[in-house]
Amino acid sequence: MPAVTVQNTLALPRIPRPDSAVPVQRPVLSVTTAPSGFEGEGFPVRRAFAGVSTRDLDPFVHLDQMGEVDYAPGEAKGTPWHPHRGFETVTYMIDGIFEHADSNGGGGVITNGDTQWMTAGSGILHIEAPPEHLVASGGLFHGIQLWVNLPSANKWNPPRYQSIEGREAVLLTSDDGGALVRLIAGEVAGHSGPGSTFTPITMIHATITAGAQLVLPWRPDFNALAYVLAGRGTAGPEARPLQSGQLARFGPGDLLTLAAAQRQDSHTPDLEVLVLGGLPIGEPVAHYGPFVMNTEAELRQAVEDYQAGRLGVIPATHLPHTGPGDAPAPG
Template identity: 70%
Template sequence: MPAVTTDNVLALPRVAEPDRVAARPRPVVSVTTAPKGYEGEGFPVRRAFAGVELRALDPFIHMDQMGEVDYAPGEPKGTPWHPHRGFETVTYIIDGEFVHHDSNGGGGTITNGDTQWMTAGSGILHIETPPEHLVVSGGLFHGFQLWVNLPRTNKLVAPRYQDIRGGQVSLLASPDGGALLRVIAGDLDGHAGPGVTYTPITLVHATLSAGASLTLPWRPDFNALAYVMAGKGTVGAKGRPVELGQLAVFGAGDTITVAADAKQSMDVLFLGGQPIREPVVAYGPFVMNTKAEVMQAFEDYQAGRLGSIPAAHADVRGEAS
């Protein structure tokens, strides 16, 4: 699992050791297992948030772990052109390559450790596909797509695209050097990631060495989620077992704790954000506050008001799914 790494984790800035007397450990409220499914043209995913109440996820809406899959030649797949409105998509690639194009002129190729952050806002069309050389050769593919809700006041902001290279993320070490942390967005112990967000969130990819334990300071006004993307270990101060494909939801407090199994490393995606606490009506590619707003989004898409497919890509049809 390459993403972005370092030759000497001990040379990195350290996350401060939380005050074990004053800090309140967050309890583990639930651990759920992501069901497997297929997305787009048929690439395998794990539905990370399935079975979790939306109020526990707020401000997050949806997350897929894409792969990990080792494609044979001719097998790599993507998504056709489709619309979005009312939220942001965050695509983080760990292995392999993905190519993004959108109707607002954003896009490019992202690979190991890169992130594409698309604010759909008032509406946009986009497509994500593997590059042609990867289709021909096959190969390993692994990544995530996260949907971040936008508050009512930002639902219809102008679309934008952020191309975040792996080398831009903030690299940190745990106090004992047993874990490597990649801050993609938000702030962790005063260290900011490069992603610019409308909704205050923190997004961190951590790799824990076998047997390592990690306790992170976490904003008490944020929710706290930990998704295991590889390996196994425990979550919470009481050591609840978790493994690949499981999501832990934490309760109130100041710190979150995970630990890797004694015999293997563990990769965890930490997510937290300030809850928006507004009505959510999500249907297909639109996330709005009311059913009427979703219906309006469909009407605007069908009328061509969410953008048009660039001429260079007009041979690929769009779908509202």
């Protein structure tokens, strides 16, 4: 799991351990296990938010862990052209390569540690697929896609695209150097990540070495979630056990605590965890496939607009797998 690594975490800025007499540790309210499934043209995913209510996830809507899978030659798959409206997609690549293109002219290649942030807003068509050379050669593929809701006032904003290279992530470490913290968006301990978001959020990929602990100061008005990408450990002051494919949902407070188990397996020497938090929007959520709106009427309008070709046109330089008029893809 390369993403972005460093030779010596002790050379990085440190997140100071707060005075335990003042801040409140966030308790773990629930731990859920992500079921496995398939997305797009058949690549394996784990549905990280399954079993958690939309209200408790707000402002997040959906999270897929894509892979980890080691493709044989000819096996790698992606998604067909499909629409989105009303939210932002965040694709973070840990291992492997993904290509993206959209009807607004955005796109590019993401590889180890890169992030593509697409604001669908009023509507867009896009496609995500492995490059031809990866399909031919096979190889490791692992990443995540997060959906961040937009407030009703921003759902009709023009589409926007951000490419965040891995080297742009802000790298921090814990007070003892036992964790590598990649800050992709939001703020932690006075440090700000490069991602620009309509909805205030924090997004972190942390690698915690065996036996080490990470204590993060957390905005008290944000919710807090931790999804384990690989490894074993604990969450919260009660040291709730947590392992690969599980999501911890935290209660109120000022601090998040995560710790890596002393013993990990040979394939996964560290605890790899995605830490998310955001300011709840507090609005009704109507969700159907690739559309996230506020009302059922808006969902019907989104489907009609897609079928009528009003969400964009597939660029002529790209061979479409599907086009306007076909049924929307699920994700």
